Amino acid sequence: MNKRYSANPFSFIFVPDADLRNNSTTIVFDVNSEEILKLNPEGYKILKYIDENPQCDFDLLSRTFTKNKLSGFLGFLEKHKIVLLS
Numbered sequence: 001m002n003k004r005y006s007a008n009p010f011s012f013i014f015v016p017d018a019d020l021r022n023n024s025t026t027i028v029f030d031v032n033s034e035e036i037l038k039l040n041p042e043g044y045k046i047l048k049y050i051d052e053n054p055q056c057d058f059d060l061l062s063r064t065f066t067k068n069k070l071s072g073f074l075g076f077l078e079k080h081k082i083v084l085l086s
Contacts, residue, residue, distance in 0.1 A: 003086075004057050004085065005057070005058075005074070006050065006083065007082070007084075008031065008084050010029070011030070011081065011082045012027075012028045012029065012047065014051070019044065024041040024045065025039065025040060026038075027039070030080040030081060031081050032080075035080070037080060042073070043077075046065055046070065046074075046077075047082065049061065049064060050077075055086065061074075
């Protein structure tokens with residue numbers, strides 16, 4: 001069974017106007033360590049996609065994003081509980 005990803009709603013807020021002004025760079029919150037982390041535009045796009053497509057799996061994500069960037073970034077999101085697995 002493939003891992004399925006869902007965005008953790010306690011870790012981020014998308015604010016389209018502000019996000020656009022910041023060139024799709026945003027911050028996220030690690031709920032365990034209480035750290036605020038910065039996401040680059042590629043990370044923003046991946047997180048936004050996961051948020052808009054709940055329960056998506058790696059196969060679906062890899063059809064949209066480059067696999068080598070995706071694997072490492074999903075590991076980062078998992079580690080910091082920005083995305084939740086099911």
